[in-house]
Amino acid sequence: MPDTLIEEPIRPTVIDDPALAPAAGDPAAASPGPPGRDPAGAPRRPGSPASVPRGACLAVALALVAALAALALGLYFFFWRYAQTARDHIPGDANIVVRLEAAQLALFGPVRQHFFPLLDEARAGSPRKARIEAATGLDPLTDVREIVIASTDAASWVVLAGGRIPRGRFVAGMEKVARDEGWSGWRRDGELLVGPSAAIGQADDGTLVLGTDVEIVKAALPASDEWRRLDLPEQGPVTFALTRAALSGAAGEFSNALPRAGTALPRAGALLRRVDRASGVLTLGAEPALVARLAPVSGEAAPALAADAQAAxxxxxxxxxxxxxxxxxRAALDGAEAQAQGELVEIRARWPYEGLDRACAELAQRARAAGGADAAVP
Incomplete structure (x- = not known):
């Protein structure tokens, strides 16, 4: 039909008309919109590249944040997160407890400097480590996240290891390792593996229990909230708690340490006998610090105990x-200060970085010496 739009000549567009088309290399050539405007019609300075829509930028940013968050959560829940179970197995009559948090210790410079080489050496290939991992499913270098050391009388000790530990495999696996390596004097006794001067067990929640005797290992297998009674701090790279019995024992050792020291140490021993329990945290970093909190025995006032503690x-x-x-x-005690904080006495001291560096170096050297004879029978 002659009057239809189809038969009417199509008017050339800016792009279709060769005479009006932009020259090659002109940025406007890539723009689908009118010259001098972006695709949304907003004015654009001549020669500027086409802008990305704001909504697209926001979508990309949100997608990136979501991906990073998902990755972080995945690493946390599947590789690093664990329940703090070791402290739940402190024996009921324990009077000395020290807890070590692996994640926070790993951030401390001397630990990285002196202990990480040991980890690298172990990862490089230790026959015993490989046998233990194959038999128990446990990689001590990555699976153990916390260690609690406790004693009931400063003679019997137990080490509790918690983390992402396979349940129900450790004792049987270590029994196989002991049999294959010919450990002398080791035998299976019910749920324990017993040796000449040690015993090994595993709690229902996976916590490993290694003690100096059968009695303390059996006492540590059931879970309890004993750590709450001891006021063991929940957070910190190194935390500790002591009962009145432990403090009295320390007081006796203090008094007998230097018979020629006059009345100074006996005075400190007498002060410890006025403390019902103590707990504290050693924080690490560039300026390590110790904070200890003392609970006075019944009838003692915190201000008086704090004043006597400062004098001692x-x-x-x-x-x-x-x-x-x-x-x-020595340097830590030299600058320590005691103050009353409510019903407690708080003692604060800066711990020399050099001293802790020396401690890590010595302990790492002992660990290297102990692990030097890999095939030696325990």
Whole structure:
């Protein structure tokens, strides 16, 4: 039909008309919109590239954040997250407890410097490590996340290891390793593997229990909330708790340490007998610090105990100068301050970084020496 739009000549567009088409290399040639405007019709400065829509940028950013969050959560829940079970197996009559948090210790410079080479050596290939991992399903270097050391009388000790540990395999697996390697004097006794001077067990929740005798291992297998009674701090790279019995024992050792030290150490021993329990945290980093909290025995007031504690710290310094400096403890006590905080006495001290570095170096050296004879029977 002659009056239809189809038969009417189509008017050329800017792109279709060769005379009006932009020259090659002109940025406007790539623009589907009118010259001088972006696809949305907004003015654009001549020669500027076409802008990406704001909604697309936001979508990409959100997708990237979601992907990173999913990756972080996956790593946390499937590789690093674990339930803190080791502290639940502190024996009911324990009077000394120390807990080590692997994740926080790994951030401390001296730990990385002195202990990480040991981990690299172990990863490089240890026949015993490989046998233990194959028999128990446990890789101690990656699966153990916390260690609790406890004692009931400073004679019987137990080490509790928690983390992402396979349940129900450790004792049977270690029995196989002991049999294959010919460990002398080791035997299976019910749920325990018993040796000449140690015993090994595993709690229902997977926690490993290694003790100096059968009694303390059996006492540690059931879960309890004993750590709450001891006021063991829940967070920190190194935490500790002591009962009145442990403090009294330490008081006796203090008093007998240097008979020629006059009254300084006996005075400190008498002070410890006025404390019902103690707990604290050693924080690490560039400036390590120790915070200890003392609960007075019944009838003792915190302000009076704090004042006497500060006086005892001052009087004990000359006596400590006669003793070997254990990993910077002398300098830490030299600057310690005691203050009453409510019903408790809080003692704060800066711990020398150099002292902890020396401690890590010595402990790593002992660990290397102990692991040097890989085929030796325990």
């Amino acid at each position: 710290l001052g009087s004990v310094k000359p006596a400590l100068a006669m003793l070997p400096d254990v990993w910077g403890a």
